[in-house]
Amino acid sequence: MIGMLHAPYVIGSYVITFAGIGLYTWRMLAQARKAARQVPPQERPWT
Amino acid sequence: MNTWRIARLVAAKDLRVEWRSRVVTNQVLPFAALVMVMFAFALDNDTVLTRVAPGLVWLATMFSLLVIVQRAFAVETADGALDALQVAGVRPAGIFLGKAIALAAQLALLELMLLAAAVVLYKAEVVADGVVLLVTTFVAATTGLAFVGTLYGGLAAGAKGRETLLPLLMLPVVAPVLIGATRATEAALGTENATPSDGWPWIGLLALFAVVFGVGGMLAFGSLIDE
Amino acid sequence: MTGFMTSTTSPSPRDRAPTSTTFSRALGIAALVGIGWLIVFGLFLSPNDRVQKTGVRILYIHVPSAWLAYLAFFVTGLSSAAYLWKRTRSLTWDRIAGASAEVGVLFMGITLVSGSLWGRISWGTFWTWDARLTTTAFLFVTYIGYLAVRGLGGTHQQRAKRSAVLAILAMLEVPLVHFSVTWWRPLHQNETVENGKLSGLMLFSLFVGLIAFTLLYVWLVLHRQRVLTLLDQVDDQGLDVAIAERRNEAVAADVTVQEVSS
Numbered sequence: 444m445i446g447m448l449h450a451p452y453v454i455g456s457y458v459i460t461f462a463g464i465g466l467y468t469w470r471m472l473a474q475a476r477k478a479a480r481q482v483p484p485q486e487r488p489w490t
Numbered sequence: 491m492n493t494w495r496i497a498r499l500v501a502a503k504d505l506r507v508e509w510r511s512r513v514v515t516n517q518v519l520p521f522a523a524l525v526m527v528m529f530a531f532a533l534d535n536d537t538v539l540t541r542v543a544p545g546l547v548w549l550a551t552m553f554s555l556l557v558i559v560q561r562a563f564a565v566e567t568a569d570g571a572l573d574a575l576q577v578a579g580v581r582p583a584g585i586f587l588g589k590a591i592a593l594a595a596q597l598a599l600l601e602l603m604l605l606a607a608a609v610v611l612y613k614a615e616v617v618a619d620g621v622v623l624l625v626t627t628f629v630a631a632t633t634g635l636a637f638v639g640t641l642y643g644g645l646a647a648g649a650k651g652r653e654t655l656l657p658l659l660m661l662p663v664v665a666p667v668l669i670g671a672t673r674a675t676e677a678a679l680g681t682e683n684a685t686p687s688d689g690w691p692w693i694g695l696l697a698l699f700a701v702v703f704g705v706g707g708m709l710a711f712g713s714l715i716d717e
Numbered sequence: 718m719t720g721f722m723t724s725t726t727s728p729s730p731r732d733r734a735p736t737s738t739t740f741s742r743a744l745g746i747a748a749l750v751g752i753g754w755l756i757v758f759g760l761f762l763s764p765n766d767r768v769q770k771t772g773v774r775i776l777y778i779h780v781p782s783a784w785l786a787y788l789a790f791f792v793t794g795l796s797s798a799a800y801l802w803k804r805t806r807s808l809t810w811d812r813i814a815g816a817s818a819e820v821g822v823l824f825m826g827i828t829l830v831s832g833s834l835w836g837r838i839s840w841g842t843f844w845t846w847d848a849r850l851t852t853t854a855f856l857f858v859t860y861i862g863y864l865a866v867r868g869l870g871g872t873h874q875q876r877a878k879r880s881a882v883l884a885i886l887a888m889l890e891v892p893l894v895h896f897s898v899t900w901w902r903p904l905h906q907n908e909t910v911e912n913g914k915l916s917g918l919m920l921f922s923l924f925v926g927l928i929a930f931t932l933l934y935v936w937l938v939l940h941r942q943r944v945l946t947l948l949d950q951v952d953d954q955g956l957d958v959a960i961a962e963r964r965n966e967a968v969a970a971d972v973t974v975q976e977v978s979s
Contacts, residue, residue, distance in 0.1 A: 448770050449772055450771065452772070452834045452835075452838050453774045456775045456830065456831040456834045457756065457760065459830055459831075460782070460830075464827075471937070471940060472736075474948075475735050475736045475940065475943070475947065476732065476733065478735075478944060478948050478951050479735030479736070479947055480732070481950075481951050481954060484732075486950065487735070487943075488946065489738050490738065645866070645879065651869070655865055655869075658862045659862045662858045662862065665855060666890075666894055666897035666898075669901050673900075673901070691900065692900075695893070695897055698893065699893055702889055706889060710885075713879065714879060714882055714883075716878065716879070
């Protein structure tokens with residue numbers, strides 16, 4: 444278990460990191476859905 | 491038309507425009523002088539001012555550079571001159587060199603004034619030992635700044651929402667010049683017991699910077715002004 | 718009439734994840750597992766450092782994110798070069814460059830924040846002007862500028878050429894900045910990671926972090942690059958789609974009105 448020392452900094456850095464990544468991912472996927480509405484699956488190079 | 495001839499013509503044109511409009515002499519130089527005065531207000535300590543005078547000179551140079559570069563390309567985009575030159579098949583490398591030369595000349599004038607301001611306002615002292623280093627520093631730094639300014643100025647020129655991009659792009663890039671020129675100038679002026687021999691390594695960096703952006707600029711300028 | 722509007726129906730189940738493929742889904746799961754391991758090992762299973770105590774746990778995030786940020790910018794440079802070289806010119810390279818730069822900025826932001834918090838614990842200060850930090854900050858701002866230039870508009874090809882040239886210039890700038898800053902402020906000596914003083918489990922946690930973030934990086938760039946492709950395609954379709962959507966809305970409204978009134 445992590446020691447009590449510096450807990451806010453350590454946990455804070457993990458939280459900020461994954462919150463940041465999560466936010467970026469969320470926005471990216473939302474943008475993907477919005478854009479995909481206008482591009483049918485046949486025209487997407489990866490499907 | 492070879493590149494060098496184009497460069498001479500473009501440089502002459504730019505300098506003639508400046509001579510007739512006096513924008514740099516009447517607006518930018520006073521701005522730079524004003525910046526030096528404002529530093530004194532902000533730092534409010536004579537010893538500190540003398541100590542940081544080299545840095546302030548180059549800092550004021552960087553800020554003024556942004557203004558001069560904006561001006562240099564506003565002149566072009568107002569009538570679509572750059573596009574016209576490109577369509578006419580003028581080699582971009584020549585335009586780049588020409589504008590860089592003109593920019594360097596204006597910068598040199600600016601830096602001279604700033605140095606004088608530092609001597610007068612911040613009691614900076616030019617020592618005989620350091621004169622060669624000082625002159626070399628100014629030449630090397632000015633060359634690099636002129637190349638970078640022309641290159642990124644071309645990129646940021648023209649369409650709306652671009653002008654504000656110039657500081658964001660240029661200031662990080664000129665950081666090595668700011669560091670190198672300041673350290674070399676400190677060595678030339680004998681600030682904090684620095685001797686001229688401390689300064690010469692920095693000249694190497696400034697020269698490298700100038701070469702990288704001189705060559706890079708000649709190759710890349712065409713792509714960046716392409717609209 | 719109905720045959721005209723093929724691309725504007727409501728999202729089918731597949732469209733909930735339009736940029737996913739089997740491979741990317743597998744990759745995403747692997748990345749999530751890696752992140753889970755990182756959290757478990759980083760925060761719980763690995764021991765405290767003798768000197769840094771809990772501070773070392775931040776390094777399991779800080780160091781991998783720094784490496785990935787550098788990798789990301791390297792990929793941007795490489796992709797930019799690939800675009801500029803006529804034989805491999807393709808907008809895909811441009812989009813990879815853009816996607817990688819974005820993810821690189823994300824990781825670099827994480828590096829700076831985590832490093833700052835670590836510095837607060839270890840050195841007592843959030844920031845210091847040593848060579849590595851300063852160069853990192855410089856890189857961060859440079860790539861934000863690069864992303865700003867990508868948003869300038871114009872044709873896809875103009876954007877691609879402009880950004881590619883800028884990326885190459887950025888790569889040239891990095892050594893210049895590195896030299897000037899290193900001569901200005903020598904490197905800090907406190908990097909226990911490179912001194913190899915990490916014990917087994919700690920080193921393992923570091924590698925878990927590295928693997929997790931690498932998987933995450935690839936997943937993010939893959940998806941982001943696909944999103945950029947979609948956006949470019951939407952751009953190309955342009956006006957036709959707008960007209961079709963308006964017509965579709967009119968018909969749907971018509972149908973609703975008819976249903977309501979009948």
